[in-house]
Amino acid sequence: MPFQRAGFAFLLIAALASAAWAGEAKSAKKTAAAKPAQTQGPLYSTRPEAMQFADDLAARRDLDPDWVRDAIGQSRYNATVVRLMQPPTKTFVKNWRVYRSRFIDPVRIEAGRRFWLENQQTLERAEKEYGVPAEIIVGIIGVETIYGRDTGSFRVMDALTTLAFDFPANHPRAKERSEFFKGEIEQFLTLQNRLEANPFDARGSFAGAMGMPQFMPSSRVKYAVDFDGDGNIDLTGSPADVIGSVASYFKAFNWQPGMPTHYPVSFDKSRLDMDALMAPDILPTFSVASFTAKGAVLEGPALQHQGPLALIELLNGQDAPQYVAGTENFYTITRYNWSSYYAMAVIELGREVAARVRP
Numbered sequence: 001m002p003f004q005r006a007g008f009a010f011l012l013i014a015a016l017a018s019a020a021w022a023g024e025a026k027s028a029k030k031t032a033a034a035k036p037a038q039t040q041g042p043l044y045s046t047r048p049e050a051m052q053f054a055d056d057l058a059a060r061r062d063l064d065p066d067w068v069r070d071a072i073g074q075s076r077y078n079a080t081v082v083r084l085m086q087p088p089t090k091t092f093v094k095n096w097r098v099y100r101s102r103f104i105d106p107v108r109i110e111a112g113r114r115f116w117l118e119n120q121q122t123l124e125r126a127e128k129e130y131g132v133p134a135e136i137i138v139g140i141i142g143v144e145t146i147y148g149r150d151t152g153s154f155r156v157m158d159a160l161t162t163l164a165f166d167f168p169a170n171h172p173r174a175k176e177r178s179e180f181f182k183g184e185i186e187q188f189l190t191l192q193n194r195l196e197a198n199p200f201d202a203r204g205s206f207a208g209a210m211g212m213p214q215f216m217p218s219s220r221v222k223y224a225v226d227f228d229g230d231g232n233i234d235l236t237g238s239p240a241d242v243i244g245s246v247a248s249y250f251k252a253f254n255w256q257p258g259m260p261t262h263y264p265v266s267f268d269k270s271r272l273d274m275d276a277l278m279a280p281d282i283l284p285t286f287s288v289a290s291f292t293a294k295g296a297v298l299e300g301p302a303l304q305h306q307g308p309l310a311l312i313e314l315l316n317g318q319d320a321p322q323y324v325a326g327t328e329n330f331y332t333i334t335r336y337n338w339s340s341y342y343a344m345a346v347i348e349l350g351r352e353v354a355a356r357v358r359p
Helices: 015-021 028-033 048-061 065-073 079-084 096-103 106-118 120-130 134-145 156-165 174-195 217-223 239-252 274-278 288-293 300-304 328-334 340-357
Strands: 040-043 076-078 262-264 310-316 319-326
Touching: 048 065, 048 156, 048 174, 065 156, 065 174, 076 079, 076 156, 079 156, 096 310, 096 319, 096 340, 106 120, 106 134, 106 340, 120 134, 120 239, 134 239, 134 340, 156 174, 174 217, 217 239, 262 300, 274 310, 288 300, 310 328, 310 340, 319 328, 319 340, 328 340
Parallel strands: none
Antiparallel strands: 040 076, 262 319, 310 319
């Protein structure tokens, strides 16, 4: 789910990734069918700070203050949302193979194949207009919601309000996260007012992300497009709008047509400076020359790469980690969800689907 939109270096690995790490993400079959049991609490009308925020928002956005107070005041604290937003425990160990198995499975691949074939012309048009390959778009939608099968059952107002005023206090950046969600409430209510829609009708993820591509309200406002030309933007029922909006998002975050997402990498242990290679994390920083000078070994097309590279580490629990050399396009995928594991899942799901569409 695209959280960067509000500068969310996030979202605790990003909501989808953190849920998967915490064991909340299910297999494709289970995800499609299961609805998390939700524990709701008091109305936010009992919280003076929430009501003050409602008044300030109404004045700032020139909205009906009674309507805004009702929307925020009738939202309920959702304990399930808070639980799902808890940061991973100290004993948790990341494992790429386990993470991958949650997203690259026969059910999701087959659903992706059907989605691609049903929307092939639209995917081709999006690639032509935005430069984003069909397999990346298909990978995103598949990882996010299994092509619309699981778009979330949480009331968006409850999720956003809970995280704005009761974000888990044990998170090291709780204050920043709370401010982010206050901004999302503002974007959401402004949008619902413009659309003359009931804020309580919208359903989404436990983080308030909506529709097939799981856009946060601010992403919907900034990047969603009417790709089917019917005069409306529908990220739930219009595959064309979903495809165009995902492509629009990636173009906005500097997707470079024709550039690979990553290359294979190995190491020359005699001159390996792993600390230096890992220092920038996933941010592409090294030229090919500086990358290889620190002991990274590239071959073939990677040696001709013109842009910066990053060393991407994928931990495998107690087993040896895997590494790839990530490009600027790999980094762009992480702007949708700030996790290298997520980005690799998107890439590999897209490739698996593509191999069945055009073997």
